[in-house]
Amino acid sequence: MRAKRFGIFGLGLYAFIFLACSNSSDQAGIEIGNPEIQAHSFEAHFVVDYGAKPKNGFAKMASESDSVLVDDLSLSLWRLSAYSSYYIYVGFDLAEGLTLWPEYAVEAPMKIAFAEDENGRDDWKAAFGDIEIDGSGYLKEIGAHFSPVAEQPQMTGSLKIAGSYVPFTFSFAGLDSLEVRYLQNQLDVADNGALSLTVRFCVAEWVNDLPMTAAAMDGDTIRFDALHNSILWDSLTVRFARAFSAAHHLAYFSNGNTEDDFDDSVLSRYDIIDSNWVSNGNFADNRNWILVNQLGGFADTSLADNSMTVNVTQAGTNSYSVQLIHEDIPLIQGRRYKLIFTAFADSATQITVRLGSYNTYHTEALQRHVQMETIWKSYEFEYIAYVDDLFARLEFNLGKHRNRYQIKDVKIFRID
Incomplete structure (x- = not known):
């Protein structure tokens, strides 16, 4: 397997990157209670999901009851990243994460056609199935960085109007790029310890409560862009990154605006009065310190x-x-x-x-x-x-x- 490894130099205030007094030449911190971290093999899948926003499990396929169907959702994947804390010297910017893919710059971008994932495509397995996440960090998130496909900067599908499906196009002109990040507990773990990331685009989250059936036709097609159905297009553009099954997303819009948000359902788990968020604050043992x-x-x-x-x-x-x-x-x-x-x-x-x-x-x-x-x-x-x-x-x-x-x-x- 290709293993992504670390260098011995990094930069950052309060980081573990300076010359330090330590028992090891590559270790600036001494871990006193954290569990041992194992290296994991890794693979990725990309699907369109017609169900509620899931944490894990199988994606819901399209049915006749769905009002919006996606025929082609393609994005350019530029990078898969692991975000971890480290107590060793590292040779990359921790805020940028550790690059899992591509191993070589010429491998990116890769066109990802979400609607074509049938148990994982062979080219995706070849690209992502032999990655190894190094065990030297404490994994927080896995991130996938996307941008619109330059030669195909739109999504196509069909929208149910008065009981019949009408073709639609959605322009990506309002979106420069996005990153969707998944918490460690959102990853699927196989019996052998391998990690699997499933990136789902959740159609219901994208269109829920929007007056899609009020969209105006342009000939025989409904278009969502700056000239056609522009108010709906603005809403769909803002909602696009939020519609992925990720716990955390970053969106970069063409107007210069940016968005860096956790999913509301994730934040609500921690939005609780009177809960003590320090694990092992009574020092029953070394754990978590x-x-x-x-x-x-x-x-x-x-x-x-x-x-x-x-x-x-x-x-x-x-x-x-x-x-x-x-x-x-x-x-x-x-x-x-x-x-x-x-x-x-x-x-x-x-x-x-x-x-x-x-x-x-x-x-x-x-x-x-x-x-x-x-x-x-x-x-x-x-x-x-x-x-x-x-x-x-x-x-x-x-x-x-x-x-x-x-x-x-x-x-x-x-x-x-």
Whole structure:
């Protein structure tokens, strides 16, 4: 199999990419509790689905009851990407993801005809069936990057009007490109551990509640473009990327607008008041916590009485030279949250507590400089999320000073 591997250089603030004090030349962070990650083989399928927006399972085929039928939906596939967090040096931009396909630039783009997927076409199996996702990262999403086919920039199909189907065309002139991203739990997993991505275009999601039967005819065809049925065309263009079965999409429109959104049904799972989003915040064991040593910092950890001790023996040059990190903290833009933790230090020292992106390292909600005391003290901070992000990192930045810290009872709640 073709395996996509990593280099030893990358760029980014708060990343694990600097020269660091570590036991391994290619490792800037020490994982203290995460499960072992296995490399996975991978394949992809592309289908038109006439059912409700699914997470997985089989696509619903067209029936006589469907008011809109798609005859030809073709897009140019430019890239398949894996988005993961890493605690090693990497040779690519984490925000751009790891390229799974193409292996060589000349292989892209590939024309994907969604309506032609019958149990997976042989050319797709040849292109995508021998990819291996390297096991060095913690997979968050798989993304497929598309653009309209230059020589065929429209979708064709038929629309039921007064009981009869009438041909329609939908112009892609309003859409430059899109990326649809699937969460790890949206991938199908075979018995042998192979991952399968099924990219579905959900027709019902695209046209639901739009007055399609009110569209005007142009001769014997209904056209949706800038000159014909332009109001409906605008709506269909905006809805196009949202109609895929992905949890997360990015759309780039011809007018210069962009859209980067999670599916509402996905966000609603995390839009809950009073749920604690810190897994293992009572430190029952090492699960879900990661210690990072970099930029001359070094610390080790131990557990006792449901608390984590971090003993910083080499301070490093920055507060983030030593980090205790919890991944996958959900943020919903505009929602108010509260972080609570209890801690003390052997000597009174300032630390930095932050919630930021795992791949751009930008602060996405909270950043506070906290004066630690030499007795147990409970700290509470309220904050509002700047963005939607299901994968934010809670960081306790403990570097820059030699010290010993104990932390327990870490909780994050949405409070309104």
